[in-house]
Amino acid sequence: MVNNIKNGGVQNNALYQNTNQKLAQEQAKQQVGQESSTKQTAKDSVALTPQATQLKELQKRLGDTEAFDRKKVDEIKEAISSGNYSIDYDSLASKLAQFEFEL
Numbered sequence: 001m002v003n004n005i006k007n008g009g010v011q012n013n014a015l016y017q018n019t020n021q022k023l024a025q026e027q028a029k030q031q032v033g034q035e036s037s038t039k040q041t042a043k044d045s046v047a048l049t050p051q052a053t054q055l056k057e058l059q060k061r062l063g064d065t066e067a068f069d070r071k072k073v074d075e076i077k078e079a080i081s082s083g084n085y086s087i088d089y090d091s092l093a094s095k096l097a098q099f100e101f102e103l
Contacts, residue, residue, distance in 0.1 A: 048056070079085035 076085065
């Protein structure tokens with residue numbers, strides 16, 4: 001470090017150190033503020049309502065079950081392969097028409 005010959009170097013050095021100390025204090029305050037806000041968010045919690053808990057349980061049960069009746073599908077496959085499956089075309093047509101009207 002170089003001091004000014006006219007003795008101003010000592011004053012400039014003190015001013016520099018004072019400014020650095022103020023900056024360090026401001027940074028420390030900001031860090032403390034950030035840490036305290038982090039601690040506050042760490043204390044936050046979430047509580048599920050009873051309805052949400054029931055919905056979660058229902059979704060779990062639905063995921064564990066099959067989406068269709070496996071036994072009925074196997075019976076229809078067997079009837080088709082043996083040639084015993086008959087189609088009621090009138091019933092099929094009326095159900096298709098009813099479905100279309102509901103849309």
